[in-house]
Amino acid sequence: MSVLRYDAPYPTEALFLALLESFRYAPVEAPDPHAAFASGALAWTPAPHEVAIETGGLWVQRRERVEKIVAGGRAYYRPDWQGVRRRAPRVVRDAGETVRASLVVLGRVLEDHVVLAADGRVLDTPSAPADPADPLEVTPLAPEIVAGLTAMVVATSARALGPWLVAAARDVEFAWGPVAADLVAATGARVTLSHRLRRTLADAVRGRERPDALAVALVALREAADLVADGLRARAQAALAAEPAAVQAEALEASGPPAADARAIASAADALAREAARG
Numbered sequence: 001m002s003v004l005r006y007d008a009p010y011p012t013e014a015l016f017l018a019l020l021e022s023f024r025y026a027p028v029e030a031p032d033p034h035a036a037f038a039s040g041a042l043a044w045t046p047a048p049h050e051v052a053i054e055t056g057g058l059w060v061q062r063r064e065r066v067e068k069i070v071a072g073g074r075a076y077y078r079p080d081w082q083g084v085r086r087r088a089p090r091v092v093r094d095a096g097e098t099v100r101a102s103l104v105v106l107g108r109v110l111e112d113h114v115v116l117a118a119d120g121r122v123l124d125t126p127s128a129p130a131d132p133a134d135p136l137e138v139t140p141l142a143p144e145i146v147a148g149l150t151a152m153v154v155a156t157s158a159r160a161l162g163p164w165l166v167a168a169a170r171d172v173e174f175a176w177g178p179v180a181a182d183l184v185a186a187t188g189a190r191v192t193l194s195h196r197l198r199r200t201l202a203d204a205v206r207g208r209e210r211p212d213a214l215a216v217a218l219v220a221l222r223e224a225a226d227l228v229a230d231g232l233r234a235r236a237q238a239a240l241a242a243e244p245a246a247v248q249a250e251a252l253e254a255s256g257p258p259a260a261d262a263r264a265i266a267s268a269a270d271a272l273a274r275e276a277a278r279g
Contacts, residue, residue: 002045003026003045005043006040006042010158011040012156013155014157015158016033016034016038017084023044023046024045026045033083033084034084049068050062055122057071062120065099066120067081069099069114071114071125072113076090076101077090078093079093087226089104089183091103097117097118098115098117100115101114103183105196105200106200106204106223111128128180134194134195135178137177138175138192139176141175141193144270145221145268146174148266149221149224149228150169151260151261152221153169154166155265156225161233164237165236168235168236171189172232174190175192175193176192176197178194191228197223198275201216201217201220201272201276202275202277204216205273213273213277214273217276218269220272
């Protein structure tokens with residue numbers, strides 16, 4: 001069996017997760033696989049998957065099990081890939097004899113969008129009901145939460161994109177608002193995160209001591225960052241591609257893992273916890 005090594009300058013978390021879909025890493029006992037990947041210590045063996053495209057544009061990806069479902073243009077992932085846990089609010093999960101594509105926040109299932117048999121056959125695509133608890137108003141995210149979201153995205157993206165990601169985030173209006181059948185919606189220069197995210201966070205931190213509440217808020221921040229990351233990266237990539245060739249070349253010379261702005265991330269988690277405590 002062929003063994004491959006990644007020997008290029010951008011060993012980002014996003015790339016690492018993408019490789020997990022078609023390869024398996026070695027050594028399997030690596031205590032921190034992403035850190036090992038970033039340092040060039042992982043090798044990869046091909047582990048191709050099968051894809052079935054169902055009616056309505058539904059796409060089911062399998063290896064030994066259903067690992068990924070794409071429906072309505074949205075991708076749902078297993079939370080466990082080899083020895084890696086990935087936090088993704090759009091989740092593939094087992095429920096009895098079925099496999100489901102669901103919205104999950106902080107481990108709480110909000111709704112199912114696809115129901116499959118264990119062999120991948122489509123059993124149902126439930127319509128997402130309107131949530132009567134979802135207020136209609138749209139309210140801006142606090143600036144410190146936006147800064148933390150941006151820092152999270154920068155920390156999981158190619159170092160070369162960092163300045164352009166920050167600039168892209170400045171051009172976007174982030175808000176809480178109603179979102180149908182998802183947790184995020186992008187319209188023009190506005191990115192709307194579902195009220196259900198912060199409502200679920202409020203439920204999760206109720207009655208907890210402050211350190212525990214902060215830890216839960218940090219997880220919620222990461223889940224929100226995963227929701228907005230692809231849109232911000234697309235904006236940043238387009239902006240970098242529009243720069244003169246010399247600017248692009250200088251940016252692409254940046255290598256190594258991106259630096260995380262821990263202060264911004266901690267401040268954002270604190271702001272989220274305070275918002276949640278207010279209900």
